Amino acid sequence: MDFDLTDEQRAIRDSFARFADERVAPRAAALDEAHEFPRALFGELAGLGFFAMRYPEDVGGSGTGLTEFCLALEEIARGSLSLAGCAAMQSLMGTKFLHMLGNADVIERLFKPALKGEKIGAICMTEPNAGSDLGGIATTAKKVGGGYRLNGQKIWVTSAPVADFFTVFARAGEEKKLTIFLVERSFDGLAIGRQIDKMGVWALPTSELALNDCFVPDSHRLSREEGDGEGHLRKTLAEIRIITGAMANGVARAALEAAVRYAGERKQFGKPIDRYQAIQLKLAEMATELEAASHFVYRAAWLRDAGKPHHKEAAMAKLFASETAAKVCDQAARVLASYGYAMEYPVQRYLRDVRFTLIGGGTSEILKLIIAKELTS
Numbered sequence: 001m002d003f004d005l006t007d008e009q010r011a012i013r014d015s016f017a018r019f020a021d022e023r024v025a026p027r028a029a030a031l032d033e034a035h036e037f038p039r040a041l042f043g044e045l046a047g048l049g050f051f052a053m054r055y056p057e058d059v060g061g062s063g064t065g066l067t068e069f070c071l072a073l074e075e076i077a078r079g080s081l082s083l084a085g086c087a088a089m090q091s092l093m094g095t096k097f098l099h100m101l102g103n104a105d106v107i108e109r110l111f112k113p114a115l116k117g118e119k120i121g122a123i124c125m126t127e128p129n130a131g132s133d134l135g136g137i138a139t140t141a142k143k144v145g146g147g148y149r150l151n152g153q154k155i156w157v158t159s160a161p162v163a164d165f166f167t168v169f170a171r172a173g174e175e176k177k178l179t180i181f182l183v184e185r186s187f188d189g190l191a192i193g194r195q196i197d198k199m200g201v202w203a204l205p206t207s208e209l210a211l212n213d214c215f216v217p218d219s220h221r222l223s224r225e226e227g228d229g230e231g232h233l234r235k236t237l238a239e240i241r242i243i244t245g246a247m248a249n250g251v252a253r254a255a256l257e258a259a260v261r262y263a264g265e266r267k268q269f270g271k272p273i274d275r276y277q278a279i280q281l282k283l284a285e286m287a288t289e290l291e292a293a294s295h296f297v298y299r300a301a302w303l304r305d306a307g308k309p310h311h312k313e314a315a316m317a318k319l320f321a322s323e324t325a326a327k328v329c330d331q332a333a334r335v336l337a338s339y340g341y342a343m344e345y346p347v348q349r350y351l352r353d354v355r356f357t358l359i360g361g362g363t364s365e366i367l368k369l370i371i372a373k374e375l376t377s
Contacts (some may be wrong), residue, residue, distance in 0.1 A: 005071075012068050016075040019048065024079025025254075031080060031203040032349055037162045038083050038203050042090075045076070045083075046117025051091045055099055060112045065305040066239060067298060070246035077250025081353040082203035084247045085360075089158045090114065092243060094121030096236055097167045097180055101222040106182060110165050122163035124154040124183075124209055125233075132366045134178065134230060139211060141172035141179055147217040148172065150181065150189070153210050160192055160207035167222070168211070169229050177227030182220040189214030200352030238314035241361040242304060245297040245321035248357035249290065252325035255332035255350040256286050262336050262345075273335075282335055286328045293321040312374035319367040322357040329354045 005013070024041060031038050045051065053069050055061025069091070077084035098111040098121070113119040130136030139152025150170050157166070165184050172179040183190055193208030223229055260283060263274035273279050300317040303310035329350045333340030340347045358364060 009068055009071060012064070013071040013075060015048070016050075016072040017078075019044070020075045020079030024076065024083060028080040028083075029346065029349065031082060033202070035202045035205075037159070037205050038080070038086060039162075041080075041083050042086055043117050045087050046115075050076075050087060051095075051117060052115040054091055055095075055115065059099065059107060060115050065301070066242060067301040067305055070243060070297060070301050073243055074246045074250040074253070077247040078254045079250075080203065081247060081251045081350075081356060082201045084250060085201055085204040085356065086159060088243055088247065089123070090117075090121060092239065093123040093236075094159065094163070094167065097123075097222050097232065098165075098182065100232065101180065101224065102182065103219060105219065110182075110184075114164075119164040120159055120162050122157055122159045122166050124157050124166050124168045126156040127152065127154055132363060134233070137169055137171065137178060139168070139170040140176070141170040141181060141216070143172070144215075147215055148181065148221065150183070150211040150214045150216055153193075153208065155208045156196065157207055157209045159205060160209055161195060161205045166190075166209070169233070170211075172221075172223075173226035175227060178229035178233070179226050180222040180229045180232060181216050182222050183211070183214060183216055184220075187214055187216065199355060200349070201356045204356075237361070238300075238311045239304065241314040241318035241367070242297060242300045242310075244357055244361040245293070245300070245317040248318075248321040248325035248354065249293055249297055251350050251354050251357070252286075252290050252293070252321075252328040255325075255329040255347060255354075256283070256290060258345070258347050258350070259283060259286065259332035259335040262339070279335060282331050286331050289324045290328055293317075293324040296320045312371055315362070315367045315370045315374075318361050319364055319371070322354075323364060325354050325357055 049062055050072060052061040053064045056063050073084055073088060076087055095111060095114050098106055102111055110119055114121050127137055141148040141150050165182060168181045168183050169178050170181060189212045191210040193210055195205060195207045263279050264272050266273045296317040300310055300313040303313055333347050333351050336345060336347050339345050
């Protein structure tokens, strides 16, 4: 995607493309196999100012738009989707509500250090019986003297094993509506549970988390009032979907590049396989659909930056980009044939990792319902 980019946007994209090529891609396989949080590269991203991109200058950010952020994130995902997932959590979901709702102490002590990579944040929404259904969230927050007692279980908490603080959604007040709390790792009653073994994104740690009568002081209720959590969350979901689309495009680009490179090197019946029409058709379809996905994502990002309605477009972008990426990674593995199944080639990692983008930000089925509702309301 290179149309209508400003010089600044191209410079940001090119800077993170070099970072992906020189620093990330050569280490991606080792990071994956270690099943560990990529601390060194995480720190390098902080040094590049990535975590600060989406926040204003008065709190230590650089004030760039969502378009610039997606250009950078796509390149990171092209190098390693695990690293991109860690970076996205830190840059948006893990810190967004602190910036929106946190008091001066929270901003100085946790938020600003997080922009520098000195503190790590995570968000806790999903529960055993609550994924796409926010109404199924059962974690409770009971008001007591000086604060709240939180009880419940969260699952699929990205970066939980290494996080310093957690944005937690729980039900509070007489009407038991969703309320946002900030829980620090040192709080009594917070317990990090088992780490979930996943099909892909192995360097993106994901765990269960338990809140057992965890006391959270009034100063750490991020919600301005009890019950406003769902409204704040819905304002952020469109942005989450757009950046997930950007990550999907990144891993799909890596798969396409690998397929094109292999097809030019692999010879069968006396000539490279990219001279055979069957392979050419696959590559052409992959490239065309990926170009369309890029247009979807960056149009949605542009709408968000321009302050225009973008919720339907965000759902469309994430739906099309993630489904396209899954198809592109599958087709790339077919181009490589038996080597697409071999652990020594990165295509198997792209094929495993890409399914992460089908889930994050809402499943394809949920997104289709959202789009249909926008069309018929």
